[in-house]
Amino acid sequence: MSQTIELTAADGIRFPVYVSQPVGPAPVAAVIVLQEIFGVNSHIRAVADSYAAQGYLALAPDMFQRVKPGVNLGYTPGDIAAGIELKAATEALSAPSVLQDIQATIDHAAALCGGKVAVLGYCWGGLLTWRAAALCTGLSAAVPYYGGGTTVGDEPHRQPKCPVLCHFGTEDHGIPMDTVEAFIKTQANAASPVQVATYPANHGFNCDQRGSFNAAASALALQSTLSFLKLNLA
Numbered sequence: 212m213s214q215t216i217e218l219t220a221a222d223g224i225r226f227p228v229y230v231s232q233p234v235g236p237a238p239v240a241a242v243i244v245l246q247e248i249f250g251v252n253s254h255i256r257a258v259a260d261s262y263a264a265q266g267y268l269a270l271a272p273d274m275f276q277r278v279k280p281g282v283n284l285g286y287t288p289g290d291i292a293a294g295i296e297l298k299a300a301t302e303a304l305s306a307p308s309v310l311q312d313i314q315a316t317i318d319h320a321a322a323l324c325g326g327k328v329a330v331l332g333y334c335w336g337g338l339l340t341w342r343a344a345a346l347c348t349g350l351s352a353a354v355p356y357y358g359g360g361t362t363v364g365d366e367p368h369r370q371p372k373c374p375v376l377c378h379f380g381t382e383d384h385g386i387p388m389d390t391v392e393a394f395i396k397t398q399a400n401a402a403s404p405v406q407v408a409t410y411p412a413n414h415g416f417n418c419d420q421r422g423s424f425n426a427a428a429s430a431l432a433l434q435s436t437l438s439f440l441k442l443n444l445a
Contacts, residue, residue: 245332248294250282
């Protein structure tokens with residue numbers, strides 16, 4: 212069962228959240244799903260539904276609400292260009308910006324399920340997931356998928372407050388493997404463990420609507436993610 216609700220961030224901004232409920236027993240934990248640069252589109256909703264099918268309460272907040280409501284893009288060159296512009300506009304907002312929306316979603320999820328909460332995200336959502344692990348409260352696990360920007364600049368020096376499992380593709384030219392290796396070294400002494408898994412795949416390998424979809428890598432990453440969530444959300 213799914214529905215779209217509206218939450219309010221700490222600064223009063225209201226934003227929509229796609230919520231997918233598991234069938235059967237009440238969920239024992241929740242998963243926040245953070246979008247790519249294409250909005251809470253059919254792929255992200257399908258991801259949320261897939262985690263609900265695993266027994267989790269899944270919530271996907273709209274990360275573009277502050278710059279443009281109702282974004283729902285596909286994967287054409289025009290959609291990619293539009294998504295890049297929307298991401299840039301959102302990243303240009305004054306901090307804490309959308310982290311307030313993520314925090315409000317975490318708090319709501321915890322109240323709904325009465326259990327632990329994890330966050331996972333893809334592409335830009337992967338970067339937001341990494342930031343949330345360090346800057347938000349109430350998280351028990353974080354899983355960034357090919358988070359662009361995570362391995363460069365100041366980002367590798369963030370200290371996550373919860374265990375993190377990062378997924379990267381070795382053929383992702385946007386996230387060179389030398390930066391991933393440097394990221395691993397930087398996080399070697401982190402207070403919370405940071406695991407990194409790599410796959411012979413390109414950027415976006417988890418999305419079956421993109422030409423870069425890699426079924427084998429997606430399946431392996433999902434298996435690792437589910438094990439990681441089971442361990443940290445028990």
